[in-house]
Amino acid sequence: MIVILTHRQMDFDALASMVAAQKIFPDSLMVVDGKSNPYVQDFIALAKDRLPFSRPKDVDWAKVEKIVLVDTHNLQRAAGIKEGVFDQIPLVIYDHHPYYGSLTEEMHIESIGSCTTLLIEELRKMAVQLSPFEATLLALGIYDDTGSLLFESTTVRDVKAVAYLLEQGANLGVVAEYLRKPLIEEQKELLQQLLDNGKTEDFRGQPVYISWAESEDYVGGLALLAHRVGEMEGAETLFLVVQMENRVYLVGRSRGRGIEVNRITQAFGGAGHTRAASATVKHASVAEILKQLRGELAQQAHRVNRVRDIMSYPVKTVSPEMKLSEVEQILLKYGHTGVPVAQEEKLVGIISRRDVDKAIKHGLAHAPVKGFMTKDVVVVDADASWEDVQRTMVQHDIGRVPVLEEGKLAGIVSRSDILRIIHGSAVPTEMSLTRHRSLAMREDILRLFEELPEQIRSLLAAAQQVADQLEYSVFVVGGFVRDILLKVPTQDLDFVIEGDGHAFARALADQLQDAQVVFHDQFGTARLDFADGSHLDVASSRREDYSSPGALPQVEESRLRDDMFRRDFTINAMAIAINSVRYGELVDYYGGLRDLKQGEIRFLHNLSFIEDPTRILRALRFAGRYGFRLAKETREGLYTALDAGVLQKLSSERFTEEFMHMLSELKFGVMGESLLLMGVLRKWFSAELPWDFTHPGLNQAISPERKWLICLRRMDRSQFASIEEKLRLARELKGIAYKFFDIMDGLLSLGIGEEGSEASSYAREKISLVSLDQYLEGIPAILMEVLLWDERFRDALTAYTDAVRAIRQTVDGMTLRQWGVKEGPEIGRILKAVRLAWLESKLQTEEEEKEFVLGLLTTGLSNRPKGETTCLT
Numbered sequence: 001m002i003v004i005l006t007h008r009q010m011d012f013d014a015l016a017s018m019v020a021a022q023k024i025f026p027d028s029l030m031v032v033d034g035k036s037n038p039y040v041q042d043f044i045a046l047a048k049d050r051l052p053f054s055r056p057k058d059v060d061w062a063k064v065e066k067i068v069l070v071d072t073h074n075l076q077r078a079a080g081i082k083e084g085v086f087d088q089i090p091l092v093i094y095d096h097h098p099y100y101g102s103l104t105e106e107m108h109i110e111s112i113g114s115c116t117t118l119l120i121e122e123l124r125k126m127a128v129q130l131s132p133f134e135a136t137l138l139a140l141g142i143y144d145d146t147g148s149l150l151f152e153s154t155t156v157r158d159v160k161a162v163a164y165l166l167e168q169g170a171n172l173g174v175v176a177e178y179l180r181k182p183l184i185e186e187q188k189e190l191l192q193q194l195l196d197n198g199k200t201e202d203f204r205g206q207p208v209y210i211s212w213a214e215s216e217d218y219v220g221g222l223a224l225l226a227h228r229v230g231e232m233e234g235a236e237t238l239f240l241v242v243q244m245e246n247r248v249y250l251v252g253r254s255r256g257r258g259i260e261v262n263r264i265t266q267a268f269g270g271a272g273h274t275r276a277a278s279a280t281v282k283h284a285s286v287a288e289i290l291k292q293l294r295g296e297l298a299q300q301a302h303r304v305n306r307v308r309d310i311m312s313y314p315v316k317t318v319s320p321e322m323k324l325s326e327v328e329q330i331l332l333k334y335g336h337t338g339v340p341v342a343q344e345e346k347l348v349g350i351i352s353r354r355d356v357d358k359a360i361k362h363g364l365a366h367a368p369v370k371g372f373m374t375k376d377v378v379v380v381d382a383d384a385s386w387e388d389v390q391r392t393m394v395q396h397d398i399g400r401v402p403v404l405e406e407g408k409l410a411g412i413v414s415r416s417d418i419l420r421i422i423h424g425s426a427v428p429t430e431m432s433l434t435r436h437r438s439l440a441m442r443e444d445i446l447r448l449f450e451e452l453p454e455q456i457r458s459l460l461a462a463a464q465q466v467a468d469q470l471e472y473s474v475f476v477v478g479g480f481v482r483d484i485l486l487k488v489p490t491q492d493l494d495f496v497i498e499g500d501g502h503a504f505a506r507a508l509a510d511q512l513q514d515a516q517v518v519f520h521d522q523f524g525t526a527r528l529d530f531a532d533g534s535h536l537d538v539a540s541s542r543r544e545d546y547s548s549p550g551a552l553p554q555v556e557e558s559r560l561r562d563d564m565f566r567r568d569f570t571i572n573a574m575a576i577a578i579n580s581v582r583y584g585e586l587v588d589y590y591g592g593l594r595d596l597k598q599g600e601i602r603f604l605h606n607l608s609f610i611e612d613p614t615r616i617l618r619a620l621r622f623a624g625r626y627g628f629r630l631a632k633e634t635r636e637g638l639y640t641a642l643d644a645g646v647l648q649k650l651s652s653e654r655f656t657e658e659f660m661h662m663l664s665e666l667k668f669g670v671m672g673e674s675l676l677l678m679g680v681l682r683k684w685f686s687a688e689l690p691w692d693f694t695h696p697g698l699n700q701a702i703s704p705e706r707k708w709l710i711c712l713r714r715m716d717r718s719q720f721a722s723i724e725e726k727l728r729l730a731r732e733l734k735g736i737a738y739k740f741f742d743i744m745d746g747l748l749s750l751g752i753g754e755e756g757s758e759a760s761s762y763a764r765e766k767i768s769l770v771s772l773d774q775y776l777e778g779i780p781a782i783l784m785e786v787l788l789w790d791e792r793f794r795d796a797l798t799a800y801t802d803a804v805r806a807i808r809q810t811v812d813g814m815t816l817r818q819w820g821v822k823e824g825p826e827i828g829r830i831l832k833a834v835r836l837a838w839l840e841s842k843l844q845t846e847e848e849e850k851e852f853v854l855g856l857l858t859t860g861l862s863n864r865p866k867g868e869t870t871c872l873t
Contacts, residue, residue, distance in 0.1 A: 002028035004058060004068045005078040008280075009220065010036040012178070012694070013114050016141025017070035017094060020119035023128050025068055029054045038187075038220040039178050043140075047330055048593070050133060067273030068092045071115040073099050073107070074271065088742070094118050096261055097271050101686065111273070113158040116141035118160040126871075130851050139170040140178060148179065153273050183228075184218045194229050194240055201294070202300035205385065209235035210293065214243045214284045223278075226251045237261065239297075248289050250279045259301055268297045290532070307389055308382040310418075311403045311411030313559065316344040320370035324359050327351060327369055340402050340409060347402055347409045349373035379404050380413070390418050441593075445576060448484050456493065459536065460578060463495060465506045466718070467579050472499035474646045475560060475575035475587065482571050485596055486626065493536040494792060496563050501540035502526055508538070539563075561589055568615045569622065569634075570595045570602045595631070602631040609641035613650045616641060616680060617658035624662075624671035626750040638678060647683050655684060656728045660704075668707050669698025685726050690714040697789055708733055709740050709786040717741050742785055746775035747787075752796045769839045772800045777835075807838040810846055811853055819857065830856055 004021045006014040010032060018030045032053050036044070044051055069078060073095040087454045092106045096115045101108060108118055116138050130138070142162055146154040149162065151657070166172075183191065190213050196376065198211030211229065215506075222242060230238050230253050231664040237254045239261070250268055252261030254275045260269075262277035268289070270279020281289060317340045318327050330339060331353050341349040351373040359365075359372050378396050380389050389401060393706045399415040449457065460476070467474035483490035486588065497504045502519060505526035511514040515528040525539040541563035564573040570592040577585040586593065595602050601623050609615050616638055625631055630638065641647075647655070662671045672693030675681045682688055699706050720737060723729075729737075750771055776784070784801070787793050811834055813827050821827055830853065837843045837852055 001060075001063045002068060003054075003064055003071065004028050005075075006032070006070050007072040007074075007077045008034040008609075010034075010040055011071075011223065012037070012043075012137075012144035013116055013141040014776070015040055015051075016116040016138045019134060019137055020116060020123060021068050021070050021094065023130070023134070024119065024122055024126065025066075028068060029059065031056055031059055034305075035218055035220060037223075038184060039181055041220070043178060043589045047133070052568045064089055064838065066090045066092065068308060070092070070094045071096075072271070073097065073109055078846065084167060095128060098273060099349040111153070113149070113154040114161075115145070116140040117158045118163060119163040121157070124164060131167070132171065135165045135168035135170035136174050138176045139165040139172070143175050143179060149458055152275055173678070173769045181326070183221075183224075183794065186215070186217070187221050187225060190215055190219050190222075191225050194225065194242075198229070198233065198238075198346055200233075200235065202295075203259075203294075203297045205306075206297075206301045207236060208259065208297055208301070209233050209238040210241075210290070211238070212241040212243075212290060214286060217246070222249055222251050223276075225525055226253050230255075239264070239293055241286050241293065243286050246283060247285045248286060250281065250289060250293070250362075252277045258804065263715065264293070264296050264467070267292070267702075271572075306382070307380055307384045307386065307403050307413055308411070309407070311382070311564075312417075313411035315340060315402070315409055317409065318351070318363050318369055319343060320373070321368050323365065324356050324367050324369060325365035325370065328353075328356050328360060328365070331356065336400075338400050340412065341369055342376075342409055347377060347404065349375045350377050350400075359735070378444055381405070382410050383780050386418060389413055393418065442584045445484070445586060448487065449584065452484075453491075454493065455534075459493060462511045463508060464578050464580060464583060466504060466511055467497075470499065470504060470507060471558070472497050472504060474498075474504065474578040475713045476578055477564070477575040478572050481574040481576050481586075482592070482596070484591065485574075486575075491534070493712070495536065495538045495578070496541050496560060497538065498541050498560055501538050505538040560587065564589050568603065568608065568612070568618055570604060573604060577622060599626070599628045600631045601628050601634060603634045603637060606633075606637055609637050610644065610646055610770035613641060613646040614654050614658045617655070617662065618694065620671050620674040620678070620680070621658070621662050621665060624667045624674060625665055631799055632779050642683050645683075647680070652726060652728050655726075659727065663704045663707055666701060667699045668704075668711075669693045669695065672698065672711060685722055687719075687722055689719055689722070695789065705736060705782055706786055707732070709736065710789065712740065713739060713744070713786070713790055715741075717745075736780070737807060738784070739779070740786070743775050743783060743787065744781060747772075747793055747796075750775075752793055769800055769803050773839060774790040775834065803839050803841075806841075807835065808846070809834055809838050809849065811849060816853075817845045819853070821857070 002025050004018050004025070006018055015036075017030075022028050030053050033056050035041070044053075045849050064709050067075070069075060071089060071094070074079065075091065075825070090106070093109060094115055095109045096112050096118060097109075098111060099107075099109045108122075112118065120138060132829060139162055141167075142158055143149065145151075146158055149159060154438050156864060162170075180258050193213035196210045198209055200206075200209050202421055209229070222240065226238065226240050229235070229240065235253075235255075237259045238252070240249075240251045242251070245834065250265060250270060252265055252272070254261045260274040262272045262274055265272055265277040268279035268281055270277060272278055284682055293584060316330065316336070318330060320341055322344055326467065328341065331337075336353070338352040340347055349370070355372050355374075364372075378392060378398060379402045380392060382403050392398065393415055394402060401413050402409055403411040404689055428552040449460065452460075455693045463474060463476075475498075476493060479492040479496045480490050480494060483492070485576060495504070501524060505528060507521070509517045511530055511707075512528070512530075514531050516530075518527045518529060520526065525537060527537050529535045541560045560575060564575065564587075567573040570590045572592070573588075573590050574592040575587040577583060577587065590604055591602070601619050603609065603615065603619070609619075619630060619634065619638065622628065638833045662668055662675075665671060670693075672691060676691060676693060681691060692711050695710050695713075697710055712723075715723075720741065724734060784797070788797050788801070811831070813831065816827050817828060821830065834843075834849060834853060834873055838849070843849050843852055
């Protein structure tokens with residue numbers, strides 16, 4: 001026998017989950033106990049005939065073979081279950097509340113809006129049909145637990161589940177009727193108490209509405225009352241403490257910027273989501289719970305975001321004497337809508353792009369800023385809250401507000417910074433804003449750190465110690481973060497420092513002892529070189545500006561956010577904190593983790609390829625390496641950049657460097673095909689060259705030199721000349737390529753590799769091993785290997801290599817000298833004759849070889865009959 005259980009005080013999501021579970025387990029019993037939500041009670045009363053519930057006392061628990069638990073993962077919260085009685089019965093769980101343990105195969109726990117959604121997805125897989133009544137009840141469960149799909153916990157899966165239920169005949173009129181029912185008298189009395197007793201209290205800058213109430217009898221619908229109180233009080237976070245019968249019920253609710261309430265209710269043995277959670281405490285008083293609640297809030301509430309946490313710094317300023325034409329260029333360069341005017345670090349005004357444009361339109365480009373700036377500047381203090389800035393912006397209708405600290409200009413905060421906090425954008429403005437997402441991954445990242453080589457772990461530990469000593473915020477960034485999240489081997493360590501990068505590099509070198517520091521003042525970076533040849537890079541957080549496409553960047557000090565923004569793609573614009581207090585936290589301002597999961601290469605802004613055209617090649621390299629695709633806007637941006645001719649502004653050295661990086665990749669063939677398909681090679685070489693990127697060897701673990709020759713095998717010398725002109729090739733690559741063309745030209749001159757069956761027949765019947773030997777004797781193994789991969793030459797060269805392997809020549813120069821041959825060209829001619837005799841199968845044994853040589857010595861090489869050859873057949 002199988003029984004289906006849910007938690008006490010059953011709501012519509014729990015009821016709907018039970019009904020859905022019975023569709024999955026048709027022979028099961030739904031067992032309920034205790035009071036339910038009053039609206040649920042009303043629904044059950046009307047639909048009693050269709051909802052065959054059992055009571056715990058009516059179940060023969062000795063015959064229970066399996067328990068299906070829905071809308072909770074805690075069996076002790078289930079109706080009718082006493083602690084420890086049924087621990088040995090197999091348990092299947094469907095739940096959507098946060099769970100921090102290890103999942104087993106029978107635990108279906110995912111953080112989505114409604115537990116009902118999980119079960120609907122199972123029903124769809126099983127192709128189970130629902131009646132309109134069942135579809136309506138299941139829709140009621142989803143709508144109830146997601147606030148009619150408006151709660152932040154709602155996911156796309158919940159919406160898709162509702163759409164499926166509508167197809168099955170769900171009646172939203174019935175759903176609306178039950179969700180909009182007026183409060184009963186007992187609920188109204190409880191609501192009035194909660195409104196009378198409630199007040200907003202401050203916990204480390206976080207406002208929290210706390211209220212309490214008491215009732216001798218149990219009154220259902222406390223979740224609904226919490227929703228009503230939240231709407232009426234406009235609270236970001238609220239907690240209700242209600243005593244009913246012999247229990248105290250704690251309910252927490254939070255909006256996007258509020259406290260994670262499930263962390264608070266866990267201290268009371270409760271559970272739930274970050275935005276909705278509850279707990280039930282036996283034999284306690286309201287006063288005791290309120291005291292403990294305030295203590296937990298004081299301990300767990302994080303400090304509210306101050307202006308200094310979200311402002312941008314250092315601030316780009318202009319002087320009062322600067323010309324408006326110069327200010328215009330600065331505004332265009334940095335994309336600002338306005339810029340502060342400062343004199344000796346003191347803010348004296350602000351000028352907007354609109355004012356600059358108007359003045360220049362009237363021919364005043366030469367005029368100084370001071371005549372057009374706004375002197376009465378609205379400012380905020382660095383320790384003000386973001387709410388204060390929001391009110392200031394709304395009151396004065398301004399989009400950028402300078403930030404002062406001790407009377408000096410410290411930063412600037414924009415409207416977009418505030419909007420990111422309010423709406424929880426995928427592009428937050430500061431690590432503190434992303435921390436709630438990072439904490440969810442921190443444990444996984446720390447486990448990945450444990451799997452790193454000992455050398456890397458030691459470097460991270462040393463960097464952490466130095467970061468803590470200097471009190472700098474230090475992050476490992478870029479490729480290391482990308483690859484560790486993809487769980488691929490990585491050794492590429494790059495540190496970014498919010499502080500003095502050179503000072504950090506010196507201190508880290510002292511800590512490691514065996515490192516030499518090399519400073520690059522132009523870019524504000526440093527490199528630590530180790531005795532084993534490895535190295536790591538250190539840089540202060542910075543922003544970059546490109547004066548023209550393809551130029552090297554101009555570097556300015558900035559914050560981590562700007563440092564990430566200067567990078568090429570979102571998947572390379574993530575960081576992991578190294579400091580002790582944040583060790584392992586992921587910082588992802590631009591959605592890199594999302595793009596890793598979706599398998600997309602996405603640039604950070606529309607001018608990315610214009611600023612640095614080498615990113616075009618890097619985009620295709622990363623896409624090929626990881627099997628990713630280019631995001632739609634990134635692909636369009638690539639074509640736009642190519643059409644704008646940005647590649648022609650790139651130096652040959654930089655293009656060659658990126659192309660050689662591709663050549664060293666495992667999937668060079670995939671990358672090469674992308675270069676062809678998107679027109680990159682045609683644009684760079686100004687010609688359609690017959691590249692060959694289709695050979696399977698180009699996507700195998702072979703040397704770059706072999707891949708280089710394979711992709712050239714359809715070309716001739718004249719075509720290669722245009723490649724040599726546009727690429728700065730290493731001497732070795734040029735030399736091996738020309739040798740390759742020499743041999744191919746020779747083979748083609750013999751008729752090998754020509755198109756058509758007649759040429760192939762000619763090659764098989766007429767071309768001698770001796771003719772081949774004149775081109776192939778002594779060639780480097782790499783050339784023979786690549787030629788054998790070419791289907792045009794394979795048959796002839798296979799026969800040749802087989803013949804060469806059959807040679808058992810024992811006579812050498814020393815032997816000939818012993819037989820009386822003087823040193824000189826004659827020895828070479830004799831040895832060549834012996835080799836060819838073996839090659840043509842004229843010799844089979846050592847004795848025959850000796851007789852052959854003696855014959856040559858007796859008659860002379862000049863007497864050897866000419867024209868004797870053995871054909872390949």
